[in-house]
Every structure is written in C-alpha cells, then in structure tokens.
Amino acid sequence: MNMVNDILQFLINALSLGGLYALMALGLALVYSILRLINFAYGELVMVGGYSLLVFGAGPLPWIIVALLSVLMAIVASLLLERVAFRPVRDASANTMLITSFAVSTLLQNGALLLVSPRTRAVRVPSFFIENVTVGGLLISKSNVLSLVVSLVTLAILTLFLRRTVLGSALRAAADDFVMTRLLGVRANQVIAAAFAISGFLAGLVALFWVGRTASVVPQIGLNPVLIAFVASVIGGMGSLAGAVAGGYLLGFLTVGLNTVLPQGLLDFRQAFLFGIVILLLLFRPQGLVSGMQSTERI
Amino acid sequence: MLAVEDVQVRYGAITALRGVSLHVEKDEIVALIGVNGAGKSTTLMTIAGVLKPAQGTITFEGQSIVGRSPEDIVRQGIVLVPEERRIFPGLTVEENLRLGAAIRSDRAGIRQDLEEMCERFPVLGERLGQPAGTLSGGEQQQLAIARGLMSRPALLMLDEPSLGLAPQLVDEIFQLVAQLHEAGVTILLVEQNVERTLEIVDRAYLLNTGEVEYQGAADELREHVDVESSYLGDST
Amino acid sequence: MKVGQFRMWAHRYSTLIILLVPLALIALIADLSGQVVLQRIVIVLFINLILVAALQIFMGNSGVVSFGHIGFMGIGAYASALLSMTPEAKAAALRSGYQVVEQVQAPFILALLGGGAVAALVAAVVGFPLMRLSGAGAVIATFALLVIVHVVLIHWSEVTNGPRVIFGIKQFTTLWIAAVCGLLTIVGAYWFKETSLGLKLRASREDEHAAASIGINIIIVRWVAFILSAFVTGVAGGLWSHFITIFSPVAFYLSQTFLIVSMLIIGGLGSVSGAVVGTVVVTAIFEILRSVENAISMSGLLSGTLAGLTELVLATAMIVILILRPAGITGGQELRWPGKRFNSEMQGEHD
Ligand SMILES: Nc1ncnc2c1ncn2[C@@H]1O[C@H](COP(=O)(O)OP(=O)(O)OP(=O)(O)O)[C@@H](O)[C@H]1O
Ligand SMILES: [Mg+2]
Numbered sequence: 001m002n003m004v005n006d007i008l009q010f011l012i013n014a015l016s017l018g019g020l021y022a023l024m025a026l027g028l029a030l031v032y033s034i035l036r037l038i039n040f041a042y043g044e045l046v047m048v049g050g051y052s053l054l055v056f057g058a059g060p061l062p063w064i065i066v067a068l069l070s071v072l073m074a075i076v077a078s079l080l081l082e083r084v085a086f087r088p089v090r091d092a093s094a095n096t097m098l099i100t101s102f103a104v105s106t107l108l109q110n111g112a113l114l115l116v117s118p119r120t121r122a123v124r125v126p127s128f129f130i131e132n133v134t135v136g137g138l139l140i141s142k143s144n145v146l147s148l149v150v151s152l153v154t155l156a157i158l159t160l161f162l163r164r165t166v167l168g169s170a171l172r173a174a175a176d177d178f179v180m181t182r183l184l185g186v187r188a189n190q191v192i193a194a195a196f197a198i199s200g201f202l203a204g205l206v207a208l209f210w211v212g213r214t215a216s217v218v219p220q221i222g223l224n225p226v227l228i229a230f231v232a233s234v235i236g237g238m239g240s241l242a243g244a245v246a247g248g249y250l251l252g253f254l255t256v257g258l259n260t261v262l263p264q265g266l267l268d269f270r271q272a273f274l275f276g277i278v279i280l281l282l283l284f285r286p287q288g289l290v291s292g293m294q295s296t297e298r299i
Numbered sequence: 300m301l302a303v304e305d306v307q308v309r310y311g312a313i314t315a316l317r318g319v320s321l322h323v324e325k326d327e328i329v330a331l332i333g334v335n336g337a338g339k340s341t342t343l344m345t346i347a348g349v350l351k352p353a354q355g356t357i358t359f360e361g362q363s364i365v366g367r368s369p370e371d372i373v374r375q376g377i378v379l380v381p382e383e384r385r386i387f388p389g390l391t392v393e394e395n396l397r398l399g400a401a402i403r404s405d406r407a408g409i410r411q412d413l414e415e416m417c418e419r420f421p422v423l424g425e426r427l428g429q430p431a432g433t434l435s436g437g438e439q440q441q442l443a444i445a446r447g448l449m450s451r452p453a454l455l456m457l458d459e460p461s462l463g464l465a466p467q468l469v470d471e472i473f474q475l476v477a478q479l480h481e482a483g484v485t486i487l488l489v490e491q492n493v494e495r496t497l498e499i500v501d502r503a504y505l506l507n508t509g510e511v512e513y514q515g516a517a518d519e520l521r522e523h524v525d526v527e528s529s530y531l532g533d534s535t
Numbered sequence: 536m537k538v539g540q541f542r543m544w545a546h547r548y549s550t551l552i553i554l555l556v557p558l559a560l561i562a563l564i565a566d567l568s569g570q571v572v573l574q575r576i577v578i579v580l581f582i583n584l585i586l587v588a589a590l591q592i593f594m595g596n597s598g599v600v601s602f603g604h605i606g607f608m609g610i611g612a613y614a615s616a617l618l619s620m621t622p623e624a625k626a627a628a629l630r631s632g633y634q635v636v637e638q639v640q641a642p643f644i645l646a647l648l649g650g651g652a653v654a655a656l657v658a659a660v661v662g663f664p665l666m667r668l669s670g671a672g673a674v675i676a677t678f679a680l681l682v683i684v685h686v687v688l689i690h691w692s693e694v695t696n697g698p699r700v701i702f703g704i705k706q707f708t709t710l711w712i713a714a715v716c717g718l719l720t721i722v723g724a725y726w727f728k729e730t731s732l733g734l735k736l737r738a739s740r741e742d743e744h745a746a747a748s749i750g751i752n753i754i755i756v757r758w759v760a761f762i763l764s765a766f767v768t769g770v771a772g773g774l775w776s777h778f779i780t781i782f783s784p785v786a787f788y789l790s791q792t793f794l795i796v797s798m799l800i801i802g803g804l805g806s807v808s809g810a811v812v813g814t815v816v817v818t819a820i821f822e823i824l825r826s827v828e829n830a831i832s833m834s835g836l837l838s839g840t841l842a843g844l845t846e847l848v849l850a851t852a853m854i855v856i857l858i859l860r861p862a863g864i865t866g867g868q869e870l871r872w873p874g875k876r877f878n879s880e881m882q883g884e885h886d
Pocket of ligand 2: 339340341382458
C-alpha cells in the first residue's frame with residue numbers, strides 16, 4: 001500500500017513537472033524548427049508573464065483575468081521581439097541570430113532590473129496554488145494536478161491545431177523545408193509570427209505555474225525555464241516538436257527521480273547531475289531521442 | 300508572358316548565370332536543357348524569387364517580379380516544382396496537396412481540384428491519408444507536380460521531373476507533362492533527357508556554363524545538339 | 536628586391552604590429568600615469584583580452600559556439616588560488632577544506648599553469664561528447680556546462696567556500712604581468728590559425744563534410760582546440776583571481792559570459808583582430824557607462840540604483856551591431872597594413 005502510494009505520488013509529481021517542462025521545450029522548439037533560432041530570450045517571455053502577474057495582480061481584477069492578461073502580454077512581447085530584433089537578422093548566420101537572442105535576453109533582464117527592481121517581488125497567487133488535497137491517503141498538491149491537466153490539454157489542442165488546420169500544416173511544413181513552403185505561396189512572415197505567438201503563449205502559460213510555485217518574481221526568473229527548455233529540446237532532437245515534448249517529460253521524470261534517489265548531501269548538485277546525464281545521453285545519441293528524417297539532414 | 304533579360308546570378312564568388320535571356324509565351328511549352336551545372340536550376344530559382352539576380356530584369360505579364368518574395372510570385376501565377384521534389388515527408392499526401400492551394404481561399408474550388416488530382420493521379424487518391432514520405436520516388440514526383448498544380452498556376456516550372464525514375468516512369472512523366480500542356484498549362488521545363496524533351500516541347504534553350512548557347516524550335520535544336528553531341532554524351 | 540621582401544614581411548606581420556603596439560602603449564601609459572584606477576582598468580582589459588582571444592581560438596576557428604568558457608575561467612581562478620594560498624590562509628578561508636588541498640602550496644607561476652591545467656583537464660573530459668555536437672546542440676550543451684560548473688562551484692564548499700567569497704589570496708598579477716600575458720596570447724592565437732591544426736579547424740568550419748572527406752577528424756581537431764582554449768581561459772582565470780584576491784562563484788556566470796561573448800562578436804569572431812578590437816571597444820563603452828552610472832548615482836538625481844544600465848546599453852549596442860554588421864566591426868578579417876593584397880588566400884575569411 002505504501003509502495004503503491006509512493007509510486008502514485010512519484011507519477012503525479014513527475015507528470016506535472018514533466019508537463020510544464022514539455023510546454024517550455026515546445027515553445028522553444030517551435031521557433032527553432034522554423035527559423036533555426038535558439039531563442040535565449042524565451043526565458044524573458046516567462047519573465048514578462050511573471051511581471052504582468054505582478055502588475056495586473058496589484059489591482060482588484062480576479063485572478064483568472066490577471067492570468068489571461070499575463071499570457072497575452074507574453075504573446076505580445078514575443079511578437080514584438082520577432083519584429084524588432086529577429087526579423088532584421090533572419091537571413092544572417094545561425095550564430096548571429098543566436099547571439100542576437102542572447103543580447104535580447106540580457107537587454108530584457110537588465111531592463112527589468114533597472115525599471116522594476118533587482119529584488120524579489122511577491123506576487124499574489126490564488127490559494128489553490130498552495131493547497132493540498134488528500135485522496136485515499138495520498139497528499140496531492142492542487143497546483144500539481146492543475147499543471148498536469150493544463151499541460152495535457154494544451155498539448156492536445158496544439159496537436160489538433162498542427163494537424164487539422166492549414167496554418168498548422170504550414171507550420172509543420174515550414175519546419176521541414178521553409179523555402180519550399182514559401183514556394184507554395186505560404187507567407188513567411190505569417191508562419192514565423194504564428195510560431196512566435198504560440199511560443200509566447202506557452203511561455204505565458206508556464207509563467208503562471210512557475211510564478212505560482214514561489215509566489216514571487218525576479219528578473220532572473222526566466223533562466224531556469226529556458227535552460228530546461230534548451231536541454232529538453234536537445235534531448236528530444238533539436239527541431240522535432242514531438243521530441244521536445246518527450247524530452248520535457250523525460251527531464252521531469254529525471255528531476256523528480258533525482259530528488260528521490262539522491263542523498264541529502266548531494267541534493268544541491270541536482271542540476272549538475274541532471275545536465276551531466278544529458279551530456280552523457282548526447283554522447284550516445286548526438287542527434288537526440290527523436291531523430292526524424294529532417295534533423296539528421298539538417299545538422 | 301514571361302521575359303527574362305540579361306540576368307546575372309552569383310553564389311558568393313561564383314557566377315552561376317552570366318546574362319541569361321529567355322521568354323515564354325502563353326500556352327507554350329518551352330525547355331531549358333544543358334549539362335550538369337549549366338545553371339538551369341539557378342534560372343528557375345531566380346524566376347521563382349528564391350535567388351536574387353545581381354543584374355537583369357524579369358517580367359511576368361508585363362510586370363517586373365525582380366525583388367518580389369517567392370510567396371508573392373506564386374500569387375502572380377508562377378509555380379516552381381523544384382529539383383528533387385521536396386515534398387513534405389512528415390505531412391500526409393492530402394496535407395501536401397492542400398498546402399499547394401495555400402494562396403487560395405475558395406474552399407469549394409479547392410475541394411474540387413483535390414478530387415480532380417485524385418482522378419488524374421489515382422495513386423495519390425488511394426494514399427491521401429498516408430505520410431508523403433512513405434511514397435515511392437515516382438509517386439512523390441507525381442505528388443510534387445500535383446501540389447504545384449493546386450494553386451492553378453498560369454506558368455508551371457518543372458525542374459527535372461524525370462530525375463531518378465525508372466524508364467517506365469520516365470515515360471509516364473513525359474506523357475503527363477504533354478497532357479498538362481494540352482490541357483492548357485503553360486510550361487517551362489528543365490530536363491536532362493534531351494531526346495524525350497525535344498519530342499514534347501515547342502522551343503528550347505541550350506544553357507552552358509551560365510549562358511544561353513543556342514535557342515530555337517525543337518527541331519532546330521535537335522540538329523544542333525546532334526552536331527555538338529559531345530555535350531550530351533549521357534543521353535544519346 | 537630587398538624592398539619587395541621587406542614589404543612581404545611587413546605585410547605578413549603587419550597584423551601583429553598593428554595589434555600589439557597600441558596595446559603595449561596602453562600598458563605603458565597606464566604605468567607612467569601612476570593612476571591606480573586606470574591601472575586596474577587596464578589590467579582587467581588585458582585579462583579580458585586573454586579570455587576573448589582564448590574564446591576566439593576555439594569559436595572563431597571552429598565556428599562552434601561555446602557558452603561554457605567562463606566556467607573554465609572559474610575553474611582556473613579557484614584552482615590557481617588554492618594552489619598559491621598558504622595553508623594558514625586556506626584554513627581561515629575554507630571552513631572544512633580537504634587535507635590535501637590545504638597542504639599544497641606552489642609559486643605563482645606554477646599555480647597559474649596548474650589552474651590552466653585543471654581547466655584543460657575538465658575540458659578534455661567533458662569536451663569529448665560535446666565535440667560531437669555542432670550548431671544548436673553545441674550551443675545548448677556548452678551552456679549546460681556553464682550551469683554545471685556554476686552549481687558545483689556554489690555547492691562544493693570544501694574547495695570554494697560555497698556561494699560565499701573566498702579571500703586570503705595574494706595579489707601577484709601586476710600590470711605588466713597581465714600585459715605580457717595578453718600580448719603573448721594574441722601572438723599565440725594569431726600563430727594558431729596558421730598551424731596545421733588551425734587550418735584543419737577552419738576547413739571544418741567552412742564545410743564539415745568536405746573537411747571530413749579529405750580525412751580531417753573533426754571531433755579530434757575540435758577537441759584539441761577546445762582543450763587548448765580552455766587552458767588559456769583557465770590561466771586567465773588565475774591571473775584574475777590573483778588580481779582581484781576576493782571573489783565568489785557568481786563572478787563566473789552569465790554577466791561575465793555575456794561580456795566576453797559580446798566582446799568577441801562585436802569585434803568579429805572570425806579574426807584575432809576582431810578579438811582585440813572588440814575587447815578594447817567594449818571596455819571603452821563599459822568604462823564610459825560606468826562613470827556615467829556613478830556620476831548619476833552620486834549626484835542623487837535618481838533615487839535607487841542603476842544596476843543593469845551598463846548591460847542594458849551594451850546589449851543594445853550589440854543588437855545594433857549585429858543588425859548592421861553581422862560579422863562584427865572587423866568583419867572577421869585581420870587588420871592589415873593598407874596596400875595591395877599579395878595573394879588570394881588572404882581573402883578567405885568570410886563567415
Ligand atoms: N548554393 C550554391 N552555392 C554555390 N554554388 C552553387 C549553389 N548552387 C549551385 N551552384 C553552382 O551554380 C552552378 C549552376 O548550378 P545549377 O544548380 O543551376 O545547375 P543545373 O544546371 O541545375 O545542374 P543539374 O543538371 O546538375 O541540376 C553550378 O556551377 C553550381 O556548382
Ligand atoms: Mg539542377
């Protein structure tokens with residue numbers, strides 16, 4: 001009975017964390033798959049979402065409205081970055097785009113540092129984020145259940161969008177062969193904007209839960225999400241959307257697993273172990289877990 | 300209809316086209332032939348807007364299309380079915396075809412054209428829900444052409460549609476191209492298979508190291524080619 | 536004839552002369568001025584120059600982006616500090632150090648080389664799997680490496696005193712030690728490009744498949760360059776720790792990474808000249824901004840701090856430069872004495 005409970009507990013934790021990681025990875029991989037841009041500033045979209053929660057949450061608005069507005073702000077920020085920073089370097093080398101995104105990330109982070117505050121700010125979050133329920137002797141945090149459900153639903157909706165709509169198939173086609181997609185008359189700017197919008201949406205969604213865990217926001221809040229997204233999408237095979245999701249879940253399981261397995265003294269080194277495992281994984285599968293036909297050609 | 304004047308294209312330090320001029324009139328079928336590396340694909344990619352000419356003009360229906368984006372040029376009515384098919388392997392056959400109609404918004408018309416393609420290419424009709432990557436080479440070529448037709452182009456450019464196909468399939472492809480032409484599609488065809496090409500086209504240009512070396516009606520070109528057969532040792 | 540030979544010679548070495556002479560002059564002026572503030576700035580300039588040049592050795596020649604190098608700087612800084620500190624100092628600084636670590640003590644030069652060696656060793660071990668990656672994978676994996684090193688530095692209290700500062704290091708790095716090391720690194724990086732390893736590396740940058748097809752083992756070539764570059768970075772870390780004398784792991788993380796990477800990119804990562812130009816230009820911008828920042832804070836015009844202003848402006852400058860000149864200020868070319876080019880191979884520097 002205890003054993004079963006432990007396993008269930010582990011599964012819930014891993015699936016909820018993994019779901020969050022999968023959303024992070026997907027947002028990054030989507031843009032990467034089309035533009036070959038590793039968007040360092042993706043973490044700052046989470047930050048924008050976080051500070052929006054802070055700003056809008058200060059008023060009398062109900063939390064759900066605040067949450068919607070914050071997600072919207074992340075989408076707007078993402079589209080804005082595409083237009084202002086990334087479009088001018090779209091035709092430059094992959095390295096130039098990469099460094100641009102690194103600079104944009106630094107710019108936004110320091111902007112928040114300068115304009116808001118370098119200190120941690122408390123954010124109002126609804127009480128269910130810190131509440132637990134007991135189901136059959138199992139202590140479950142409500143936010144875990146929520147993130148588990150939200151991530152699954154989001155992934156399902158995105159899958160439907162990608163498979164059932166023309167824009168969705170244009171996105172998948174562009175990830176595969178962008179020039180050919182344009183040769184069919186699909187507008188490059190439209191596809192890219194769609195990718196950035198979805199990426200911003202996912203970052204905004206992630207921000208809700210990420211901020212919810214600590215009920216606070218700092219300028220560096222985006223660092224961990226972007227790192228996780230990076231690593232998950234590399235494990236999954238850069239540019240493969242399904243791979244990014246798989247990588248996210250795998251990373252979630254590994255993290256929760258390490259939390260359970262590592263002795264107290266080594267718990268501090270968890271992140272080092274995690275990324276160490278990833279580097280080892282890459283030693284055996286440099287092309288990632290899901291190496292679709294495209295990813296082998298591209299690299 | 301299409302007029303290319305003195306077009307020069309460079310890849311970094313390499314000059315791939317050194318002042319190419321050619322024209323295609325409505326309802327014509329015109330071929331562009333030449334050895335490997337002559338610049339045939341480069342010419343088509345430049346017309347389609349993927350490559351920007353360093354010099355020269357390209358007009359379509361009297362309007363300049365130099366500097367336009369590929370997606371705009373498709374909207375003008377020029378469609379390129381590029382070398383090596385470039386179908387989207389992860390998308391289904393139907394999705395590939397529907398993307399071909401990306402510039403159109405008439406749902407009913409698209410539906411109808413989709414059915415027509417399934418009739419004309421029965422193999423595609425049978426495999427609509429299948430990932431395009433699982434098709435054979437010949438089927439993929441048919442898909443690439445059908446996808447190009449889905450936008451109802453005024454001018455269809457085909458880059459080596461018979462490439463890598465078994466002799467039987469090559470026959471089928473040439474028949475198909477001839478049929479398309481009879482059905483009223485204006486075609487600019489790039490081919491290595493000179494004999495077969497000259498059987499179905501009205502006129503042809505012989506391209507050599509980035510220049511038009513010879514041009515004329517199919518028969519004239521055949522004679523010219525016979526004399527200079529050293530160029531085309533592989534196809535005669 | 537003699538004149539012709541001289542011109543060949545001058546052309547060949549003009550890059551080094553153009554780069555080294557002004558740098559040496561900067562050091563000389565700082566020395567003669569006797570101003571401590573200026574001297575400190577120049578010392579940091581030279582240390583950063585070594586870091587940027589080391590990064591250029593790997594990144595510029597291989598075309599593979601590394602975000603992990605500042606981790607090697609940290610390793611070099613801590614390793615060399617632990618080697619040079621007296622046992623008493625270590626006992627005071629580290630609460631529960633290891634016996635072995637506490638006992639050893641080496642002279643400055645050995646400590647410096649030791650720091651480089653430890654960094655090189657780590658690079659050798661983790662580098663091999665990394666070198667199989669290129670493009671996006673390499674970027675992310677090296678970034679993950681930076682995080683790993685940071686996590687280890689912060690939590691391995693026995694050796695680093697954890698997130699707290701480490702102190703008790705003697706100041707060995709003088710202006711001239713930093714300057715000479717900086718100039719030597721420039722010469723080394725310039726020379727490296729022309730070695731057979733450097734040439735192979737650049738061939739693999741231009742075309743991985745072509746390079747592999749003429750028998751270049753890309754992984755090995757990159758790996759060796761990575762180790763070499765990590766060694767130089769580690770030495771720079773040692774120079775820095777023996778200049779600053781009190782520091783904590785946060786010094787070797789994202790801000791420093793951003794600074795060094797932006798110096799290289801702004802200058803142009805394709806050439807050693809780019810490394811030098813970028814370092815000097817960014818240092819100048821940085822110092823001007825810092826004095827502005829100080830002036831504003833001192834005048835009390837704005838309440839609160841201006842933390843972040845420098846980076847903000849630097850990031851903006853970088854984006855503008857990337858948009859206008861994607862290959863950096865030097866465009867990836869070496870600076871040369873103006874005059875006709877002697878052969879075409881000097882032009883093969885596009886990126
Ligand atoms: N992306 C490129 N970069 C550099 N040079 C290129 C590139 N693409 C083509 N070239 C060069 O341009 C010239 C013309 O190439 P193009 O592909 O147009 O020839 P082609 O006539 O289509 O040949 P094939 O019959 O082999 O398809 C060739 O010398 C080729 O090497
Ligand atoms: Mg061709």
